[in-house]
Amino acid sequence: MKRKLVSKSAFLTPRFLIFLFLCTAAAGSMLSAARLAFFHPQGLTNVTVSGSTGADGGYATLADAFAALNANPNQTGNVISVSIVGDTSEIGTGATLNAPTGGNWTSLTINPVGARTVTGTITAGNALVRVGASNVTINGLNTGGNSLTLSNTTVSATVGTSTILFVTGASNNTVTNCTILGSSTTAVDQAGGNVLFLTIPGSNNNTISGNSIGPAGTNLPTKGVMGVSFGTGSNFNTIDNNNIFDFFSPTTSVAGISVQQASNNWFITNNRIYQTSPRTFTGADLTYNGILVSPGTAGAATITGNVIGFGAADGSGTTVIDGSTNRINGIAALSTTTTVATSIQGNIVSGFNQTTSQGSTGNPSAFIGIRVGAIAGLFHIGDVTGNTIGSLDGSSGIVVNNSTTTSNSWGFVGILDFSLQNGDIINNNNIGTITINNGGTGTGAGFRGIHNEQTTGVSTTIDNNTIGGPVDSASAGTGTGGPIIDNVVGTYSMFGIGNAAANLTCSGNVIRNMMGNAQATGALNMSGIVITTVPTGVSTISQNTIHSLSDNAGTAEGTIYAIYGNFPNTANVVERNLVHSLSITSTDLNSLLAGIVPIAGSATYKNNMVRLGLDAAGNSITPGYSIFGMFELGGTNNIYFNSVYIGGSGVASSSPTFAFVSLLIDDTRVYEDNIFWNARSNASGTAGNFAIALEGLTGVTSNYNDLFANGVGGCVGLSPGLTGCTLSDWQTGTGQDANSISVDPEYLDPNGDATTGDLHILGTSPCVGAGLTIAGITDDFDGDPHLDPPAIGADQPTVAPTPTPTPTPTPTPTPTPTATATATPTPTATLTPTPTATATATATATATATPTATATATFTPTPTATATPTATATATATPIATPTPTPTATPTVTPTATPTPRPTPTPRPRPTPHPRP
Numbered sequence: 016m017k018r019k020l021v022s023k024s025a026f027l028t029p030r031f032l033i034f035l036f037l038c039t040a041a042a043g044s045m046l047s048a049a050r051l052a053f054f055h056p057q058g059l060t061n062v063t064v065s066g067s068t069g070a071d072g073g074y075a076t077l078a079d080a081f082a083a084l085n086a087n088p089n090q091t092g093n094v095i096s097v098s099i100v101g102d103t104s105e106i107g108t109g110a111t112l113n114a115p116t117g118g119n120w121t122s123l124t125i126n127p128v129g130a131r132t133v134t135g136t137i138t139a140g141n142a143l144v145r146v147g148a149s150n151v152t153i154n155g156l157n158t159g160g161n162s163l164t165l166s167n168t169t170v171s172a173t174v175g176t177s178t179i180l181f182v183t184g185a186s187n188n189t190v191t192n193c194t195i196l197g198s199s200t201t202a203v204d205q206a207g208g209n210v211l212f213l214t215i216p217g218s219n220n221n222t223i224s225g226n227s228i229g230p231a232g233t234n235l236p237t238k239g240v241m242g243v244s245f246g247t248g249s250n251f252n253t254i255d256n257n258n259i260f261d262f263f264s265p266t267t268s269v270a271g272i273s274v275q276q277a278s279n280n281w282f283i284t285n286n287r288i289y290q291t292s293p294r295t296f297t298g299a300d301l302t303y304n305g306i307l308v309s310p311g312t313a314g315a316a317t318i319t320g321n322v323i324g325f326g327a328a329d330g331s332g333t334t335v336i337d338g339s340t341n342r343i344n345g346i347a348a349l350s351t352t353t354t355v356a357t358s359i360q361g362n363i364v365s366g367f368n369q370t371t372s373q374g375s376t377g378n379p380s381a382f383i384g385i386r387v388g389a390i391a392g393l394f395h396i397g398d399v400t401g402n403t404i405g406s407l408d409g410s411s412g413i414v415v416n417n418s419t420t421t422s423n424s425w426g427f428v429g430i431l432d433f434s435l436q437n438g439d440i441i442n443n444n445n446i447g448t449i450t451i452n453n454g455g456t457g458t459g460a461g462f463r464g465i466h467n468e469q470t471t472g473v474s475t476t477i478d479n480n481t482i483g484g485p486v487d488s489a490s491a492g493t494g495t496g497g498p499i500i501d502n503v504v505g506t507y508s509m510f511g512i513g514n515a516a517a518n519l520t521c522s523g524n525v526i527r528n529m530m531g532n533a534q535a536t537g538a539l540n541m542s543g544i545v546i547t548t549v550p551t552g553v554s555t556i557s558q559n560t561i562h563s564l565s566d567n568a569g570t571a572e573g574t575i576y577a578i579y580g581n582f583p584n585t586a587n588v589v590e591r592n593l594v595h596s597l598s599i600t601s602t603d604l605n606s607l608l609a610g611i612v613p614i615a616g617s618a619t620y621k622n623n624m625v626r627l628g629l630d631a632a633g634n635s636i637t638p639g640y641s642i643f644g645m646f647e648l649g650g651t652n653n654i655y656f657n658s659v660y661i662g663g664s665g666v667a668s669s670s671p672t673f674a675f676v677s678l679l680i681d682d683t684r685v686y687e688d689n690i691f692w693n694a695r696s697n698a699s700g701t702a703g704n705f706a707i708a709l710e711g712l713t714g715v716t717s718n719y720n721d722l723f724a725n726g727v728g729g730c731v732g733l734s735p736g737l738t739g740c741t742l743s744d745w746q747t748g749t750g751q752d753a754n755s756i757s758v759d760p761e762y763l764d765p766n767g768d769a770t771t772g773d774l775h776i777l778g779t780s781p782c783v784g785a786g787l788t789i790a791g792i793t794d795d796f797d798g799d800p801h802l803d804p805p806a807i808g809a810d811q812p813t814v815a816p817t818p819t820p821t822p823t824p825t826p827t828p829t830p831t832p833t834a835t836a837t838a839t840p841t842p843t844a845t846l847t848p849t850p851t852a853t854a855t856a857t858a859t860a861t862a863t864a865t866p867t868a869t870a871t872a873t874f875t876p877t878p879t880a881t882a883t884p885t886a887t888a889t890a891t892a893t894p895i896a897t898p899t900p901t902p903t904a905t906p907t908v909t910p911t912a913t914p915t916p917r918p919t920p921t922p923r924p925r926p927t928p929h930p931r932p
Contacts, residue, residue, distance in 0.1 A: 061101030066094050067120075076103045077133055077144065078110035084123075085111070091118030097125040099163065105135030105143055109167070114148040114183070125153045127163040134164070139171035142180030142211065143197075149186045153179075155193035155226075166196040168231045174201060177211035178231075181218040181249075189222045198234035203268040203307060204275050208238035212278065217249035224255040229262075236262050237269045239288070242278030248314065253282040258328045260289050265297040265338070270304035271323070279314030280355075288323045289334050289366070296338035300379070302347075303336050305364065308357070309349040312391055315357045318346060319400070325366030325411070337370040345384045345404065351392035353436050359385060361400035365411040370454055374421030377468060381460065382415050382427045384446070388434025394441075396430060397480070401443030404429045407484035407497045412448030417460035422506035422535075426451045426460025429482065437473040441465055447484035447497035447528075458505030461533065464526065466510070469517035471551045476520045482511045483528040486563065486631070498528035504569065506535040511543045511561065518552035524559045527769075528631075534571040536603070541566050543594070545579040549615060553585045560593045563631035563769050568601035575599055576609045577625075582616030582650065589618055591796050591809075595626035596769045598636055604669035607641040610659070615649040622656045622796045622809045624774040626765060628663035628672070628695050633768035635662070639669030639700055644691070647677035653685045655789050658774045658796075658808040660765040661693040661704065668700030668728055673708050676733075680711035688786040689720045690760045690776075690808035696726030706757075708733035709749070717751040719787040721760050721807050731757055756785055760808060775810040782807035 060073030062080040069087035074080040080097055084090070110133075112123075137143050143165055144153075155163030167178040178197040179190060190210070201207025209228045212218050228239040239259035242249050259271040271288035274281050288305045296303075305323035308316045323345045326332020336343055345364030351357045364384045373381035378389050384404035387394040396402065405412045417426040429446035432439055446464050453460070464482035467475050484497015501509055511526030526543040533540035543561030546554070561577045577594040580587070594610040610625035625644045628636055636642075644659035659674040674691035677684070686707075695704040706722040709715060712734060722731050722742060730740035737748035742757035761780040763773035775796075776782055786805040794800055796809035805811060 059101050061099065061103045063098045063100060065096045068093060076105055076110065078105055081110045081112040085113045088115050089117030090115040090120040093120040095120050095123040097123065098128050099125065099131045099133065100128045102132045102134070105133060105137065107138055108141040109135060109137045109143045109145055111145040112148050112151065119148075120150060123148070123151045125151070126156060127161050129160060130162045132164040132166065134166040134168065136168045139169055139173040140175040142175070142177040143167040144178065145180045145182060146185045146188060147183040149184075149188060151185075152189045152191070153193060154189070154191050157192045162194070163192075164194040164196065166231045168198060168234070170198040170200060170234045172200040172202070172207070174206045175211070175213060176201065176207045178209045179211070181212045181221060182214055184214065184216045185218040185221065187220050189224070190226060191222070191224045192226065194227045196229055196231040197236045198231045199236050199238070200264055200267070201237060203237060203270050203273055203304065204309075206241065206243050208241035208273065209236055210240045212242040212244065212249045212252060214249050215245045216247050217244050217277070218252070219250045220252065222253040222255065223257060224253065226257045228257055228259045235264065237264045237267060238262055238273045239271045241273045241275070242281065243275040244277040246277070248277035248279045248310070250279045251281070252278070253284070254286060255282065256285040258287050260328075261291055263290065263294045265295060266301075267298070268302040268304065270307040272306045273304070274308045274310055274316060276311055277314065278310045281308075281310075281316050283308070283316060283318045283321065285320040286322070287328045288321065289325050289327065289332075290336075291326055291332070293335035293337060296336070296341040299340050300342070300373075301339070302342040302344055304344045304347050306346045307344070307349075308347070308351065309390070311350055312352055315352050315355040316348065317358045318348070318362060319358065319360040320362065321346075322363045324364055324413075330366070330411070333366050333368050335368045339371070340373040341369070341371045342373055342379060343367060343369050343382045344386050347383070347386045348392060348394065349386075349388070350390035351394075353391055353393045356393045356395040357387070358399070359387070359394065359396045359402060360398075362402045364402070364404045365406055365413060368414045368416070370416040372418045372454065374419030374424040374459060376423070376425045378431070378433060380425040380428045380431070381417050382413065383431050384428070385430045386428075387432050388436065391436070392434045393436045394432065394434055394439050396432075396439075396441045397444040398440045398442045401445055401480070403445045405446060405448040405497070407445050407447040407481060409448050409484060409497045412450065412497075414450045414452065415460065416452045416454040417503070418454030418457040419460055420456065420458050422459045423461065423508065424459045425463055426501070426503070426507075428463040428466055430465045431463070431468065432466070432475065433468045435470050435473065439469070440476045441467070442476065442478045442480065444480045446480070446482045447499065449499045451501040451503055453503045457503050459507050460501070460503050461507030462499060462501050462509040462529070462531070463513055464499070464511045466513040467517055467519070468515045471516045471548075474518040474520070474552065475514070477512055477524065478520065479523040480512070481525045483526060486528045496528070498530055501531040501533070504532040504534060507533050508535070508539060509533060509541045509566075510545050512545070514546045516548040516550050518550045519546065519554040519556070521559065522555065522557045526559065526561045526564075528563045529565070531566045532569070533566055533573065534569040536571040538574065539576060539579070540568060540573045541575045542579050543577045545576070546581040549581055549583050551583055554582060554587045556580070556589045556592065558591045562594065562596045565598040565630070566600070568599055568603070568606055570602045572603040573599050573601050573606040574609075575607070576612045578611045579614060580612060580618055580620075580650075581614040582618050584617045584651065587616065587618035589620045590622050592623045594624070595772060596629065596631040597627055598630040599640060601640070604639045605641060607643065609643040609646040611644075612646045612648060613650045613652050617651045619653040619655065620645070620657060621654075621792055622794070623658070624796060624809050625657070625659045626662065626772055626774055628661045629766060629772075631769040633766060633772065635664050635666070637663065637665050637667060637698075639667050639702055641670040642672040642695070643676050644674045645676070646673075647675075647679060647684070649679065651682050651684060654689060655685070655792055656688045656786075656795065656805070656809055658690045658760075658762070658810060659692065660762060660774055661695050662766050664696040664726070665698045666695060666700070668697040668702035671702050672704045674706050676705070676708040678710045679714075681713035683714040684716070686715070686717040687719050688789065688805065688807050690782060691720060691722050692760060693724040693729060694726045694765070695728070697728040702728065703730050703733065704728045705733045706731050707745070710735070712749055712751070715751060717749075718754050719785070719807060720752060720755040721758060721782050721785070722752065722755055723757050723759065725759070754787070756781060756807070776806065776808060776812060778812040780806070780812065783812055
């Protein structure tokens with residue numbers, strides 16, 4: 016049917032057109048609908064068609080051109096060109112292109128000639144351009160002065176409202192280099208958006224690339240690109256290299272890209288998703304999603320190389336989200352197949368500033384960088400190319416201003432996994448430059464770097480992630496660089512990596528420069544790696560570096576544990592980890608710093624290095640806090656080849672310190688080939704600084720260790736009924752450590768800062784050759800082979816000393832080595848993974864201090880309330896007993912909006928020295 020034309024020209028009246036038609040017919044020619052369309056109201060052809068069967072010619076609108084093509088069903092083998100040579104104004108239900116029923120074209124290409132706009136206020140529920148055909152390319156070119164803008168100005172929440180709509184099996188189509196504008200306000204999971212795939216059967220193998228996708232005028236859409244299908248689904252579509260911006264509604268959740276039901280195996284790559292102006296939610300519990308993927312249990316997705324946040328495509332500016340209890344998810348993959356992994360690689364989530372009062376945990380947390388598996392799915396996150404959330408160098412970051420007063424809520428989560436699926440991988444990701452503020456009144460917003468909320472029986476791998484950017488020693492504690500900073504003063508916790516109950520492989524991670532103000536008494540305020548619920552299988556925690564964690568606990572009894580080993584009775588391993596430079600500030604001197612903490616179950620702890628008592632700048636921590644290098648609260652453990660150093664001088668002592676302490680009474684356990692050196696030195700007070708302390712001796716095997724305590728207040732050992740402070744006293748009183756020594760192990764630089772400190776030993780160390788070979792432990796901290804006999808401690812120097820030292824019966828230290836020592840450290844000899852030139856420094860002067868161990872010394876701090884911890888299997892503490900933290904109240908993450916709270920923290924047992932005779 017010919018389209019009726021209305022002209023502003025006096026010549027193009029209906030009477031004139033009829034006259035023209037009659038004249039042409041008399042001449043033996045009839046105008047087709049395409050020819051008639053040549054006479055546009057402005058007297059110009061806006062669209063031309065060539066290469067078709069029966070539809071070549073000029074048309075006023077894109078709808079007219081498509082109608083002519085639809086009217087000619089046999090386009091077999093044609094290469095069709097549709098040129099937009101003038102701006103068009105589409106009406107009604109827009110321009111619809113159907114698949115030819117008599118034979119398909121080889122290709123149909125739509126290009127602009129000049130800078131062209133196709134626009135219209137299309138009936139709600141329809142699209143400006145509707146494609147039900149295949150092998151169609153819409154290319155806006157963006158070269159040589161040619162460009163194409165497609166704009167549907169209709170503001171509507173009616174399902175189907177869109178600018179470009181793919182339907183009815185449209186496949187192998189491409190839309191590229193266009194500006195696609197729209198104002199659909201449909202809900203985040205309802206069909207609508209600037210680009211919409213709404214199909215039965217599915218639309219497959221389509222590509223949306225290189226486009227700018229944003230609002231029509233000042234009316235913002237709720238979604239940039241969306242897919243929702245039925246039946247066999249819409250499969251293998253690609254959304255690549257688009258700028259998707261300024262999608263928002265104050266009253267509903269929004270998404271830059273929303274992939275919903277039966278939109279399977281999509282590729283979402285290299286897009287930039289951002290806001291150019293601040294946005295404010297007025298409704299409660301609404302979510303701003305960069306990319307939202309939930310195709311269901313038959314679909315997966317590949318999400319790579321996207322940049323989510325900032326205020327422009329070039330990475331400048333900031334996406335600012337405000338209002339009520341809003342949430343932000345950079346990438347959310349909620350429900351996917353469990354048979355094919357959804358791959359999330361190389362994405363950047365940064366450049367955000369959020370203000371909210373959201374006070375939840377788990378899935379509804381205020382800010383989540385990458386969130387997966389609220390319903391189902393299998394996920395590989397960063398195993399090919401790591402994702403970045405914030406930045407490690409401070410070049411960009413994320414600020415969360417959270418005014419919640421709900422205790423122990425999660426203000427920020429870098430990566431949250433709740434898939435409940437075996438085989439998830441979270442590797443190589445970077446999380447840094449994160450700041451949490453209180454929004455004026457907040458007291459409860461905490462931090463989780465990576466949280467694995469999996470159930471028992473499944474296994475997860477979390478390897479080679481970095482949480483917290485570098486901070487050099489000159490600026491340690493100042494917040495420069497890329498640290499994690501929680502400025503909220505209140506009741507919450509900060510965990511680098513948290514694992515709920517999955518069997519965990521956690522290796523090669525760096526967790527550093529976390530700074531908080533958590534002030535909950537009797538709770539675990541901060542931890543590098545924590546397992547909150549006992550798994551059922553085997554876990555391995557290896558080669559992680561955890562350092563420079565600091566908390567201002569105010570007046571509270573604060574606690575920091577670097578590694579919280581909560582295991583079942585299986586063959587778990589904690590090995591080759593490096594812990595150093597933990598610090599706390601509190602007026603409560605019962606506050607506790609602990610390096611590696613066996614909580615429950617069975618594990619082998621081997622080849623670990625722990626340095627405590629000094630902060631990240633290498634300064635002594637002088638308040639008299641409790642400091643425990645390794646703190647055994649529960650389990651049947653084997654503890655081999657560990658190197659521990661407790662340092663600090665000028666201490667106003669109040670609480671005892673231990674290189675190693677165990678509260679176990681009669682469990683079977685073995686401590687061999689360890690260096691337990693407590694060099695902490697008191698300026699005042701009478702609290703002791705012990706190399707080793709054992710609550711009970713039944714089931715213990717302890718031997719071939721270096722037990723050294725040489726500072727003021729130093730004492731080799733503490734155990735019920737023991738008198739005296741020398742190695743000989745310990746051997747006589749316990750019946751243990753017959754072949755152990757008590758000498759300076761000659762660490763390279765135990766008192767250095769976070770960059771230069773080093774617990775490797777010189778080749779001249781008396782620990783070399785003084786150890787016992789342990790079957791199955793063939794390598795040291797660096798992976799170098801142990802000699803036979805091996806060196807005591809985590810480091811096996813490659814150069815053997817001459818002569819080989821013999822065990823000494825007293826704690827008399829060896830002379831300080833000079834700068835001419837021939838042994839040098841390996842490149843991994845620093846406390847940070849980056850080697851530095853200072854790694855060759857000789858042992859510090861504190862190694863030569865004369866111990867003050869005397870048989871008459873009495874160390875009697877005021878005891879605190881005795882309690883049984885809920886997180887451990889140990890009995891109520893006996894003579895060594897003060898409170899012990901459990902992980903802070905961490906609600907069980909559920910798919911519902913309201914998580915079920917876990918019990919509140921309980922006190923923790925902790926050793927109190929016995930009076931000396």
